[in-house]
Amino acid sequence: MIAVQHAVDPLSVPSDAPEHCPGTESELAGKTEACAGCANQDICASGQTKGPDPALPFVRERMSNVKRKVLVLSGKGGVGKSTFTAQLGWAFSxxxxxxxxxxxxxxxxxxxxxxxxxxxEQVHASSSGWSPVYVQDNLGVMSVGFMLPSSKDAIMWRGPKKNGLISQFLKDVDWGDLDYLLVDTPPGTSDEHLSIVQYLKESGIDGAVVITTPQEVALQDVRREIDFCRKVGIRVLGVVENMSGFVCPSCKTESQIFKPSTGGAKRMAAEMGVDYLGAVPLDPRIGKSADYGVSFLDEYPDSPASAAYMDIIDKIKQILGE
Incomplete structure (x- = not known):
């Protein structure tokens, strides 16, 4: 088992870095009280750590075997982004x-x-790098969740340590030859997003799928996410409206739970000039499938939500030229 406290790139954050290390890229590197006593304080303060990230050549080499790289984004938490990523992975595989x-x-x-x-499951290391955990022969996964002693353990890291782990995921994981690498991201437009863009910029990101729910409070954050994509040069493949109505498992009747008071994702996509990929209704069995770790698409193929997922996934494939 790989201990999480060591799962960082030593060139980004030294293993003995202080708890509140500002990071080597910060203007305060080596100059704050937290840096006192750190073995790298003089190097950081001198600015010698700045420049091209030494991990980039290794990332390029690993990613040369990956045909398509797709980010799944949302400015808002709780909109079903990880669930959508999982369904996308199951559908491709x-x-x-x-x-x-x-x-x-x-x-x-x-x-x-x-x-x-x-x-x-746990992550295992070999001479060729970290081995992904496989759901099935053609669907591999890498997550910090595999590295925690317990599912209850909190990860309290500042940006530099997060960036170091993402760097290792990209340069040290032996993915082999991949047709698709799907990257599930946290809400927002912060450290993790900037790191992914930085490391994958040269090897190319094919695009991002942006997930939202119908209500305006979610759409506000999603507009910011689309703006982020434009500022860093990521192609927005399209927007998915998740939890768009509720499907009764018994009678299959749909009703609105989150009312699209400002027109929902479809109107927002038109206003922002991006493609609208479709809407996935809220089926309570999606949550049940996620809790039990099974494919909703396989378990409930007759659900309107499954039909919506497959229609959206087909559109993504078409946009990617598959």
């Missing part, structure tokens, strides 16, 4: 000839292992 990987960079809230039914 339904074709035995397609190799799919899911990288969970939601460092403080890693839910992908639970949703995929592999929460009890």
């Amino acid at each position: 339904a074709d035995d000839s397609v190799q799919t990987g899911i990288m969970d960079v939601d460092i403080c809230g890693p839910s992908i292992p639970t949703i995929l039914g592999i929460a009890s």
